[in-house]
Amino acid sequence: MTLAEEIILLLEQQAVTQGFTCVKQLWLEIGDLAGVDAEALDFCPETIKLDTLAADARVHIRHQPGQGHCPRCEQTLIVHSRLDACPQCGHYPLQIQGGDAMRVCELEVE
Numbered sequence: 708m709t710l711a712e713e714i715i716l717l718l719e720q721q722a723v724t725q726g727f728t729c730v731k732q733l734w735l736e737i738g739d740l741a742g743v744d745a746e747a748l749d750f751c752p753e754t755i756k757l758d759t760l761a762a763d764a765r766v767h768i769r770h771q772p773g774q775g776h777c778p779r780c781e782q783t784l785i786v787h788s789r790l791d792a793c794p795q796c797g798h799y800p801l802q803i804q805g806g807d808a809m810r811v812c813e814l815e816v817e
Contacts, residue, residue: 710748710809711755717811722760727816730761734813738806740773740789769812775801 718730737743745768756762775786777793783804784794792799 708755710743714811715756715759715761718761718814719759721814722816725816728760729817730764730814731817732765732767732813732815733761733811734767734769735809736769736771736812737809738771738773739787740803740807741809743809745770771806773806774804776804777801 714733714735718733722728722730735748737745737748748768756764773786773788774783775791775793776783777796777798779798780793780796782793782795784801786801786803786806789800789803789807791801793801
């Protein structure tokens with residue numbers, strides 16, 4: 708719920724600086740390693756966006772796979788957990804290189 712509230716706050720701040728009054732669509736990119744429950748986040752905005760500039764916004768979620776790099780065998784690979792070992796050589800830990808963030812990547816506004 709806190710993340711959804713922060714998204715609304717970010718949208719309100721951008722509305723002031725960018726000069727829009729209504730968000731029609733919002734695209735979020737959520738990495739598999741970001742620690743964000745996308746289903747819960749998809750539900751929360753409906754409950755907190757009432758009476759905001761995003762009241763009628765449609766939320767789209769894009770998933771980004773986790774990426775890791777093995778310093779031993781120099782492989783870059785998809786990881787499903789921060790605790791994954793390299794499937795090629797078994798080295799642990801992998802260096803996480805992507806899929807560990809959440810960001811607003813696109814807006815349709817009026």
